Amino acid sequence: MSEGAFESVPGCVDELLVQMRARSEEGFRSALASLAAVAQAGGRASLTAAVEGLAPLLPTLHGSFAGAAVLAGACVEWGGSPVALAGVLPPRVAVALRMFAMVPSLWAQEVPDGFPPAPRVASTDELVRICTAAGARGGFDAAAMEAVALSWFDTEDWLKAAVTTLAHRDFRDAADPAELRELSEATEEVAELASVPAEFGLGGVARRARWVQQLAAVLDDEPLVVLDRDTGRGFALTMSGIGDNFQLHTLLADRLIGSRLRGLLPGERPASSWVAAATRGNPRTAADDPVFRRFRLFDGHGGYVAPEGVPADVRPFDGVRVLVLDPPGEPFGWTVGRVFEGLAPALRLERRLSREEAAAWLGRVAPPGGTA
Structure with missing residues (x-):
């Protein structure tokens, strides 16, 4: 790709795709930073273009690649339109919350009386191994269980994007009311993790889940x-x-x-x-x-x-x-x-x-x- 391509939002999005397909986390972070810089430099039109470029990618992202959702939310916060996210973000966040809520029970099947380490210190490989082993006994395939395990690390990123976008009236107007209700319901079990002792490091995700629950229920007109x-x-x-x-x-x-x-x-x-x-x-x-x-x-x-x-x-x-x-x-x-x-x-x-x-x-x- 030519150097000039990195001066345009579509070029930056294409590079982001290249890095994700290569499963290069370092390359992904670099491409994400380039996209953020180009979008901000171009004002509202470029910020909206970045949101529109990222939106189709979000449904399939997991793990550290969910950082793209955080950038999409940041572009909205900086002045971009959130409308392109209205059809993809609520269901994707709901899925992340449902999977996140599964992790403690899957872990307990393999580690009796145990609780998963805090997301900030947990080992990705260990969590994938444990969730895959527990899920196999329930008939779940390894790919599905890997996504569940990665939700332990990425759900807070999805929630950050949801908190930002749900605060915007044009996003709420464009979203499917049924999907907002489903999102609100999906928050409940994760929000209740606020009662888990602080050493398990779930306060941030539980707090944001409660915020998303409140925002998804906001009434307009x-x-x-x-x-x-x-x-x-x-x-x-x-x-x-x-x-x-x-x-x-x-x-x-x-x-x-x-x-x-x-x-x-x-x-x-x-x-x-x-x-x-x-x-x-x-x-x-x-x-x-x-x-x-x-x-x-x-x-x-x-x-x-x-x-x-x-x-x-x-x-x-x-x-x-x-x-x-x-x-x-x-x-x-x-x-x-x-x-x-x-x-x-x-x-x-x-x-x-x-x-x-x-x-x-x-x-x-x-x-x-x-x-x-």
């Missing part, structure tokens, strides 16, 4: 009916890109507390620093300026809506997600305004419900089922 039990008022809103219910609490207070002449709710508005942390500012408030909730939230079925959850946890009621506001009770505060700094939230007040509409909704919803 989702109608929301909010009812205030004390005043009898009701509101129709639309929410998008809200990462968790802590953030939702702050945005609800910002949108709904205000002038009674405008039909809004009485109460103390959230501090501007809280709203900034929940939207576009520093995602954390100062330790001496924690966010405090202005209400407790219940769904239309009477279930308590925990701040630690996500908006998708709010069960639809009569076909729409409904929140019923009760007084805040004991002070309850936090300092993380938003979990995902790159996720752009929106909570739009569409209209105030008429008194009759609000009364009809309040007449149907269940009373609160808890006092948290």
Whole structure:
């Protein structure tokens, strides 16, 4: 290949392919660095071209070659479009998570009462040998078990790419909702590894799996009916890109507390620093300026809506997600305004419900089922 080819994104992608086919990890790393430099130098168009060049490669990559997924995510973070990844990344990450979750049980079949070494120190050859031996007894071929073993080392790379891309609305819009649901389900077993002792080195992958679970469940253009039990008022809103219910609490207070002449709710508005942390500012408030909730939230079925959850946890009621506001009770505060700094939230007040509409909704919803 001519030297000039390395000055173009397609030339760099071709060289990456050559190095992967040769199974040269050193050559792969060099080609990946060249692609990153060329893509960044060319701005958004080159970054998007790099993403588009990498996307078709991702479904078949394993082990250290999954670094291509990290670069694809980085190109998105630097300004490239993530759309080309929407059809390939969610199912590939789900597969990685499913395989990763198999490794401890395969290891235990060969090493009773044992647990695989942390990915950062484990021997690739040893893990492949053990997974292949255990899998053979279950009728799995060696190639499939090698992919399972390599997932122990590459899953965190796949998760890094997923965290970056899922924060982008155009990626979520282009992704198949069924594949996002499958991805969310695939995270559960790996996310639960957060309870494994720290010496096993799984904290990073478990934490990122939980982030991917939350991001895959983000709602966009989702109608929301909010009812205030004390005043009898009701509101129709639309929410998008809200990462968790802590953030939702702050945005609800910002949108709904205000002038009674405008039909809004009485109460103390959230501090501007809280709203900034929940939207576009520093995602954390100062330790001496924690966010405090202005209400407790219940769904239309009477279930308590925990701040630690996500908006998708709010069960639809009569076909729409409904929140019923009760007084805040004991002070309850936090300092993380938003979990995902790159996720752009929106909570739009569409209209105030008429008194009759609000009364009809309040007449149907269940009373609160808890006092948290």
